[in-house]
Amino acid sequence: MSATFPPLARRLDGLQSSAIRDLLKLTSRADIISLAGGLPDAELMPRDRIAVAADAALSDRSRLQYTESPGWGPLRDVLAARESARLSRAVPVEEIFVTHGSQQALSLLSEVLLDPGALVVVEDPAYVGALQVFRAAGARIVAVPLDAEGMRLDVLRELLATGERPAVVHTVSNFHNPGGVTLSPERRRDLANLAEQYGFWVIEDDPYGELWFDRPSPEPVAAYSPNVIRLSSASKILAPTLRAGWMIAPVQVCRGVELLKQGADLCGSALTQQITADLLSDTEWLTAHVDSVRQVYGTRAKALVDAVRARFGDRVSSTDAAGGMFVWAEFTDGTDAQALLARALEFGVAYVPGNAFAVSTDYTHSMRLCFTTSDAATLDEAVARLAKAHAATPAQP
Structure with a gap:
């Protein structure tokens, strides 16, 4: 007898799995070079240093207990010091909230x-x-x-002029995922001013800000207004498995998030937060580690961009990767990136079609390429395979 279950909540109507997560299932074959995943390179993660920090944390059994909902106190202290330096103002510990990765912060903020x-x-x-x-x-x-300087604030101003009043404006301010661009300093100030003028929150999502290649990222949007809630994470500079993200927000926002987090998971992992605090507070080691990651990623980014331009010429335009993990590329010859993907997989290379990131524009001819998990030679081979797939695909009308 088949079971008949009660209905699920209506909020699930219309929700779909991430096209990127679904694509990753198809790219797990050893013969495919994947430019699709947005993953840091596991070979660059500080396994041995993490092990030392874990051993130190485990030396005291009391540290295996629950911790406070806003995060382990010493980690919040470390983050307050780091963020104070980043924002060029004193950030009190009460405005620091630790979450299970910055994605959880985004989810809880949406409810608050x-x-x-x-x-x-x-x-x-x-x-x-x-x-x-x-x-x-x-x-x-x-x-x-977006354009080359990030979110187009002229379009946002036009929207506001029509009488629309957003509750939240969300921006990935540094080395945008997937667009690869960085919000310019002038637009950061202007966005903060608009938030105060029109009374909305800005969520500044910044997981990539420390992964700059040529010059440091601009001062965060959060430096210009208390209406800006800043999110960041240790996933891209240390390891995703630590699941250590954080939020910098006014106290009343933190208290709202705390109430919801208590209902969701009570608190985060005291163990991984202690490990994260150990690594982030070891400033001499951390500086050398992040510098090393930047150097490797910068070399790979250049290799990917050079390969795309050498193989495709003016048939593809792409961003110049100045940091982060991604290149955004667009076919100028009418190629449908979604249709090309099936042929690209046959030739042993994968990417994410632009329509996976579309809201009001379909990005039929665009694709996101990730350069972090392959060396320069492998990236060149990936682009060579993509060029062969492109040549073997009938021209689009």
């Missing part, structure tokens, strides 16, 4: 800041994780396009 139907402005192309969170919250999503 958004009522169903509230307007959220995102960038187009958009970070998929943000779209999933805001759609689950029942938000009304409007997209503002």
Whole structure:
């Protein structure tokens, strides 16, 4: 006899699995070079240093207990010092909240800041994780396009001039995922001013800010206004498995997040937060480690961009990777990137088609390429395979 179950919540209506996560299932074959995943390189993760920190944390059994919902106190102290230096102002510990990765912070903030139907402005192309969170919250999503200097604030101003009042504007300010661009210093100040003028929150999502190649990232948007909530993470500079993210926000926002987090998971992992605090506070070691990661990623980014331009010429335009993990590329010859993907997989290479990040523009001819997990020679081979797949695909009408 087949079971008949009660219905699930209506909030699930219309939600779909991330196209990127689904694609990763197809790219696990050893014969495929994947430019699809947004993963840091495991070979660059400080396994031995993490082991030392874990051993130190495990030396005291009391540290295996639950910790406070806002995060382990010493980690919050370390983060307050780091963020104070980053924002060029004193950030009190009360404004630091540790979460299970910055994605959890984004999810909890959507519950604290958004009522169903509230307007959220995102960038187009958009970070998929943000779209999933805001759609689950029942938000009304409007997209503002990117250009070489990040979110186009002229378009945001036009939206505001029509009388629209967003509850939240979300931006990936540094080395955008997937767009690869960085919000310019002038636009950072202007966005903060607009937030105060029109009374909305800015969520500044910044997991990549320390992964710059040629010059440091600009001062965060959060440096210019208390209306800006800043998110960051140890996943890209240390290891995703630590699941250590954090939020810098006014105390009343932190208290709201705390109430919801208590209902979700009570608290994070005291063990991994102690390990994270150990590594982040070891400033001499951390500086050398992050410098090494930057050097490797910078070399790989250049190799990928050079290979794309050498193999495709003016048939593809791409961003110059100045940091982060991604290159955004667009076919100028009418190639449908989604249609090309099936042929590319046959030739042993994968990428994410641009339509996976689309909100109001379909990005039919675009693709996101990740350079972090392959060396320069492998990246060149990946682009060679992509060029062969492109040549073997009938021209688009």
